[in-house]
Amino acid sequence: MVNPEQYALFDGSCRSTVSLILDEFxxxxKNIxxxxxxxxxxxxxITKNILLPVLDPKATVIGTDIMEDMxxxxxxxxxDKERLRFEVLDIETKNLPEKYISKFDHIFSFHALQWCNDIRQTFENIYCMLRPGKTMLLLSVARxxxxxxxxxxxxxxxxxxxxMGDKKKYVGPFHYSVQPREELNELLEDIGYQVHHCSHREMSSSCTSTEEFISxxxxxxxxAFLDKMPHNxxxxxxxxFSRMFTKIKVKQYRDIQDNYNLNLHDEKEETNISAQFTILVAYAQKNVS
Structure with missing residues (x-):
């Protein structure tokens, strides 16, 4: 059920997090x-309204996504014809199009790489697309x-x-990692990146509505598998999914409050609690040689 308009309508939490990370860096x-x-x-x-304004006015951006509809x-x-266009790209491909190789001065990715099964191939492709000495900034959900x-x-x-197919498709590559920051840092360095920043951060979703999050x-x-299912x-x-999601985030809330006797009997009250998660943030550079 890929729905670009629905995605944009409910991605406020992502917009807020991306804004914070861009402010930090x-x-x-500003000189890119x-x-x-x-x-x-x-x-x-997000590309148009949040990313593009923080870059140098001479910067141009190609947004890529795996879905043609998006x-x-x-x-x-x-x-637009001057600074921003969008193209289809599977970032996990083993056959990276020649037109992308060593063509970019900076590559961003926000709230996307948690859906990549082959995370090493993903970072190898990003490395190949960067020009020597150029940089990458990513924000990805960890747990x-x-x-x-x-x-x-x-x-x-x-x-x-x-x-749905293989269950591994629905679990982020660092979700079960004991030390996700160290694991990501090691992976990037092994590929050839010079890592300038790598952090693992606790987050609380600004979207408290279960209904909005599920949408x-x-x-x-x-x-996309939902399109193949009968309506019922x-x-x-x-x-x-909504029931299980709510059950877990309520437990997380109670654990944080250290109050297992907390009474949340009202259904609306239960669904309007923030979900807890963690993110990985990395800023890295392709080696010059």
Missing amino acids: AKDL SGKCMDVGSGPGD VEYANKTYG HTALFEPLETMAQDKRYASY FVTAQYSF LREEFKNE
């Missing part, structure tokens, strides 16, 4: 004036119990398994 980014790429740009609103919507809604673990369970449920996340590529089964899936 503003000193480095060359050719840039935003990997996993989705409907294009790219078509982004070009129609946010693309998200309320999101990943219900999907992992549901992918093994006989009602949904034939539609946002199911509009993404990883949930699709609604059953969303209701079950």
